Amino acid sequence: MLNHFQTLLLFAFIASLAFAFLSKRKLGERARYAIWAFLAFVIVAIGIGWLMYPFTR
Amino acid sequence: MSEEIKQQVSMAETGRGFMAAAAGWIVPGLGHAILKRWGSAAVAFISVSVLAILGMAMRGNVFPSSSVDPFDRLGFFADLGTGAYYFLSKTFEASGPDVSRAAGVYGTMLIATAGVLNMLFMLEAFDIGRKTKQ
Numbered sequence: 402m403l404n405h406f407q408t409l410l411l412f413a414f415i416a417s418l419a420f421a422f423l424s425k426r427k428l429g430e431r432a433r434y435a436i437w438a439f440l441a442f443v444i445v446a447i448g449i450g451w452l453m454y455p456f457t458r
Numbered sequence: 459m460s461e462e463i464k465q466q467v468s469m470a471e472t473g474r475g476f477m478a479a480a481a482g483w484i485v486p487g488l489g490h491a492i493l494k495r496w497g498s499a500a501v502a503f504i505s506v507s508v509l510a511i512l513g514m515a516m517r518g519n520v521f522p523s524s525s526v527d528p529f530d531r532l533g534f535f536a537d538l539g540t541g542a543y544y545f546l547s548k549t550f551e552a553s554g555p556d557v558s559r560a561a562g563v564y565g566t567m568l569i570a571t572a573g574v575l576n577m578l579f580m581l582e583a584f585d586i587g588r589k590t591k592q
Contacts, residue, residue, distance in 0.1 A: 405561075408564055412568065418505060419502070422497065422501045423579070
């Protein structure tokens with residue numbers, strides 16, 4: 402089974418692909434939007450993870 | 459075009475929109491496939507299927523219709539959006555949910571996300587069917 406980070410990457414990939422197809426019509430626009438959304442998902446998730454780190458113990 | 463014919467065309471388009479949305483709910487992507495949007499159909503089917511099946515494999519919670527807690531009810535409506543996967547959840551998740559582990563909690567979110575994504579695809583199929591979206 403996937404570990405937590407792999408699950409995050411898969412979730413980010415699928416959600417950004419779906420959003421790109423829902424919101425854009427042209428292939429180039431979809432590709433750019435999907436990459437942008439994927440990076441945003443991953444960077445924000447890692448950022449929030451680090452923000453929560455001091456409260457883990 | 460006379461007003462009556464315009465109304466009939468509009469009703470036919472609305473009917474086509476409802477049919478596409480209903481088909482997309484039962485089998486994710488089917489609504490787009492009916493409307494010959496093959497790319498979106500494939501993405502809808504793959505994204506909703508992967509999220510729903512992975513969520514169930516991680517033993518996420520599939521909320522029953524009998525949920526009384528407001529958040530569980532919201533979860534039920536989100537999960538219901540996965541269509542066929544909701545009704546087949548007992549098959550995919552034979553050992554039942556286990557949210558005592560982090561993986562189970564993540565699985566619950568994946569299933570809910572699959573349902574909400576499918577609802578968005580259903581709305582898009584409805585709009586394309588009604589010709590209110592290109």
